[in-house]
Amino acid sequence: MTQEEIIEMWNSVIKYARGEVRITEFAKLVAAKEREACAKLVDPLPHEQVSRRTLETRAELIRARGQG
Numbered sequence: 001m002t003q004e005e006i007i008e009m010w011n012s013v014i015k016y017a018r019g020e021v022r023i024t025e026f027a028k029l030v031a032a033k034e035r036e037a038c039a040k041l042v043d044p045l046p047h048e049q050v051s052r053r054t055l056e057t058r059a060e061l062i063r064a065r066g067q068g
Contacts, residue, residue, distance in 0.1 A: 001033055009033070031066055038062045 009029045017025045039059040 001030070001037065005033070006030065028066075035062055035066050 010026055013022050013025045013029065039062045042055050042058040042062065
């Protein structure tokens with residue numbers, strides 16, 4: 001994640017939230033973006049020898065971290 005992306009997320013939160021809510025919403029945005037970046041690292045690529053289902057399962061687990 002670039003510094004510009006982080007600043008953009010903060011600016012979007014600061015417009016709509018107040019006080020402690022700002023920090024919470026910002027943290028949620030950063031966490032979601034980071035989870036997606038991790039998931040993309042293990043998403044299956046057509047030329048890989050690894051089981052597609054194994055990679056899909058790993059990606060699902062990373063994405064699910066934010067659901068609980």
